[in-house]
Structure formats: structure tokens, C-alpha cells
Amino acid sequence: MDSLLKHMVHMTGHRDHAMLDMSTISAVQEMAGAAQTRMLGLSRSAGQDWVRSRASVRGDHPARVEDQLGTGRGEPLDQYPALARCLAEHSANATQDEDGRSTMWVPIWIGEHAASCVEIVRTAPFDPEAVHMIDGIVGVYRNFYNLLDYSERDSLTGLLNRKTFDDQLARMLQANPEPPLPGQPERRQLTAEHEQWLAVVDVDHFKLVNDRFGHLYGDEVLILIANMLQNSFRAHDRVFRFGGEEFVVLLRAVTEQDVGRIIDRFRSAVERHVFPQVGKVTVSIGFTRITASESPVVTLGHADQALYYAKSHGRNQVCHYDQLVADGLLQTIAPNDTVEFF
Structure with missing residues (x-):
């Protein structure tokens, strides 16, 4: 006993x-x-x-x-x-x-x-x-x-809340293989089992929804989008409500070829959905790869930069941070730079 x-x-x-x-x-x-x-x-x-x-x-x-x-x-x-x-x-x-x-x-x-x-x-x-x-x-x-x-749950949407995010992201960083330094041989091939991604989702013009239809309908929009997030991603992915109209998704074990397609499928589902009273609502999304060589703040900042680019270039789109950098449309964040979130 x-x-x-x-x-x-x-x-x-x-x-x-x-x-x-x-x-x-x-x-x-x-x-x-x-x-x-x-x-x-x-x-x-x-x-x-x-x-x-x-x-x-x-x-x-x-x-x-x-x-x-x-x-x-x-x-x-x-x-x-x-x-x-x-x-x-x-x-x-x-x-x-x-x-x-x-x-x-x-x-x-x-x-x-x-x-x-x-x-x-x-x-x-x-x-x-x-x-x-x-x-x-x-x-x-x-x-x-x-x-x-x-x-660990957000009281409105039932999604994981922000206070659980840091621990979840830290574990994913620990689970990821660290890339080799320049000139060193590849120690481990990065496969779908190791590739992890972070996406930041923001509801476009959400303030206008609240101003025009009231907070009850605004809350209903958030609940419906939360449900669509859970239905669009897999059981072992993690979806968080960061507060307000912003959500974060941690995608596990998905290849670079598939991640953009999976995220855009969710964006398209929101665009096609007719929300009660409100009608059409869209979302903008920025995403980035999670690597052990970068801190959680930098990783989240990369996704946030991609989101900001999506919102400032027409909204209702998905932007990949690494692709934006490769195309010369974004500059990388220095470790001591201040990151502004929506």
C-alpha cells in the first residue's frame, strides 16, 4: 500500500x-x-x-x-x-x-x-x-x-493554448537532426520522418468582422476556423490558438513537397466556406522549416515574416519563408533582431 x-x-x-x-x-x-x-x-x-x-x-x-x-x-x-x-x-x-x-x-x-x-x-x-x-x-x-x-486548452476554441506552445516546439527542435556545418559530410539524411514545420495562420480583416457583425459572430468565425484546422491537419500535428485571430500549427513528419500543398488545402477550404451571417472569410499563412540550429524565437519569427509578406501582398495566400528568402523577397532575421507578432 x-x-x-x-x-x-x-x-x-x-x-x-x-x-x-x-x-x-x-x-x-x-x-x-x-x-x-x-x-x-x-x-x-x-x-x-x-x-x-x-x-x-x-x-x-x-x-x-x-x-x-x-x-x-x-x-x-x-x-x-x-x-x-x-x-x-x-x-x-x-x-x-x-x-x-x-x-x-x-x-x-x-x-x-x-x-x-x-x-x-x-x-x-x-x-x-x-x-x-x-x-x-x-x-x-x-x-x-x-x-x-x-x-492546456483555449476556452473558446478547444485548441491548445499559447502556454503549451513553447514546450511543444522545444521538443520538436530536440527531435530534429541538426544540419551539418559547411564543408562537413551529411551525417543523417533529412527524411519525412525528421522534417518538421511551423505555420502561422491569421484571419484576414478580422477586426472588420467584429465591427460589422459583433463579437458573437466573430467568436463563431474563430470556432469554425479552429474546427477546420483540426479537420485539415493530422492527429499527430498540433494546432494552437495564439490569441485573437492568430493560430499556429506544428506539422510533423511531412516532406517539403507536401507541406505547402497541405497548408494551402486548408486555406482553400476556408475561402470556400460560407460563414453564418458573415459570409466569406479568408486567411493568410506563413510557414517555415523547424531546425535544431535555430531558437524557437527565430523559428517563429521566420514564419511571422512570411505571414506579414502574405498579408501585405494581397492576403488569402500561403508564403514559404525559405522560398521568399531564396527569391530575394525577404531578408533573414539576425539573432538579436526584434520580432513583431500580429
């Missing part, structure tokens, strides 16, 4: 999803006498369901983060038939015995949706006491996850 209480105190002392994942699987590993425990992320992409390991712990080794950012798809859900049936039937858990090992999957249900799942592997069958212990720990995780998630 003392050990369980210690784990509960440790779990509820975090303000970070990754640390909560690790402390939860550590608690399950010890209290259930497991050989291995993983926190799995569940997502859907390209018409297929995927399972990826976010954190894991084996034996007496410390828990470790594996793919908290979700830069890789992981494995198809079809490779986990027992878990797939569990999710389809909205069951509390699923078990499978094979080669003298017992595996249990416990989805973290938030309403009708499960975006996470605890996987526990034991060398003995799961007895009722172990199942009860696991359910209790998962219940604490679910409740505290909801509290953390609520604190």
Missing part, C-alpha cells in the same frame, strides 16, 4: 503529459508484477488506424520516452487483433495468451474516444487482484490526464 501511495503522489505531481505517461507505466509495471509495460498512442491516418509506443518500461529498468511527439506512425492496428476488437466493442480491456506470456491492453477511454492505451505483458496470467490494481491506476491516470488537458 505504501508503494501504491508513493506512485499516486508521483503521478499527480507532474504538469507534463510525457512525465505522466512514464510515471503511470512505472506504477503499473511494479504493482502488476509485469515484465514490460508500454503507453501506446492510438491514431488514424491515411484511412488506417495506427498504434505507436509513446513510453515503455522493461524489467527493473527506468521508464523511457519513445515517440511522445508522434513523428512516426508506428504499427497498423491490424497487427493487434485483440486490441482492435476491444476498441471496436468499446470494452474495458483485452487479453491475449501466447508463448507463456499474457498481454493485456487497457484503452484510456475519454468519452467515446480512446487516443491512448496501456499495454501490460506478464509471464503469468492476470489474476483478479492484478486487474483491479491496473484499473485503479489507469483511472487515476485518466482523471489527471483530463485535468492537464483542460489546463
Whole structure:
């Protein structure tokens, strides 16, 4: 009991999803006498369901983060038939015995949706006491996850808020390979798995919307655009409301050939949409590549420069910072330059 209480105190002392994942699987590993425990992320992409390991712990080794950012798809859900049936039937858990090992999957249900799942592997069958212990720990995780998630959300749109942005961007910078210095050989090829992007979205003439139709309709425009952002980008991308009419998107694992097309598809969807009472609304977008050699302020400043160019050259368009620089239309930001945001 003392050990369980210690784990509960440790779990509820975090303000970070990754640390909560690790402390939860550590608690399950010890209290259930497991050989291995993983926190799995569940997502859907390209018409297929995927399972990826976010954190894991084996034996007496410390828990470790594996793919908290979700830069890789992981494995198809079809490779986990027992878990797939569990999710389809909205069951509390699923078990499978094979080669003298017992595996249990416990989805973290938030309403009708499960975006996470605890996987526990034991060398003995799961007895009722172990199942009860696991359910209790998962219940604490679910409740505290909801509290953390609520604190990170914008109250109007439900998107991630600005205070969570710095941490998310810092993690993406750490996950990116640093480019080689001039004259040095390429250490790692930059593939779609490593390419990350930041886009800044600004609603065109939003003040006129508020002045002409009132703030209630202005808020409705922001909510609808937030919904369109979530529907236009993938589950493992991150969308933030920065305040006012400005949004930021962190796009993960997408090639340079695809990123402009993906962002412009969203811009076009906004342009085609008819907003209640307001009618037509457009957005301007600037985006840039995220690299480990540049600070978060510089990275955000590059995207903001591209956005400013889009807004000052006709609006309702997408501008790529690196392309603007290559074409001589923008100058690079020096590290000590002041960056002005909308």
C-alpha cells in the first residue's frame, strides 16, 4: 500500500503529459508484477488506424520516452487483433495468451474516444487482484490526464493554448537532426520522418468582422476556423490558438513537397466556406522549416515574416519563408533582431 501511495503522489505531481505517461507505466509495471509495460498512442491516418509506443518500461529498468511527439506512425492496428476488437466493442480491456506470456491492453477511454492505451505483458496470467490494481491506476491516470488537458486548452476554441506552445516546439527542435556545418559530410539524411514545420495562420480583416457583425459572430468565425484546422491537419500535428485571430500549427513528419500543398488545402477550404451571417472569410499563412540550429524565437519569427509578406501582398495566400528568402523577397532575421507578432 505504501508503494501504491508513493506512485499516486508521483503521478499527480507532474504538469507534463510525457512525465505522466512514464510515471503511470512505472506504477503499473511494479504493482502488476509485469515484465514490460508500454503507453501506446492510438491514431488514424491515411484511412488506417495506427498504434505507436509513446513510453515503455522493461524489467527493473527506468521508464523511457519513445515517440511522445508522434513523428512516426508506428504499427497498423491490424497487427493487434485483440486490441482492435476491444476498441471496436468499446470494452474495458483485452487479453491475449501466447508463448507463456499474457498481454493485456487497457484503452484510456475519454468519452467515446480512446487516443491512448496501456499495454501490460506478464509471464503469468492476470489474476483478479492484478486487474483491479491496473484499473485503479489507469483511472487515476485518466482523471489527471483530463485535468492537464483542460489546463492546456483555449476556452473558446478547444485548441491548445499559447502556454503549451513553447514546450511543444522545444521538443520538436530536440527531435530534429541538426544540419551539418559547411564543408562537413551529411551525417543523417533529412527524411519525412525528421522534417518538421511551423505555420502561422491569421484571419484576414478580422477586426472588420467584429465591427460589422459583433463579437458573437466573430467568436463563431474563430470556432469554425479552429474546427477546420483540426479537420485539415493530422492527429499527430498540433494546432494552437495564439490569441485573437492568430493560430499556429506544428506539422510533423511531412516532406517539403507536401507541406505547402497541405497548408494551402486548408486555406482553400476556408475561402470556400460560407460563414453564418458573415459570409466569406479568408486567411493568410506563413510557414517555415523547424531546425535544431535555430531558437524557437527565430523559428517563429521566420514564419511571422512570411505571414506579414502574405498579408501585405494581397492576403488569402500561403508564403514559404525559405522560398521568399531564396527569391530575394525577404531578408533573414539576425539573432538579436526584434520580432513583431500580429
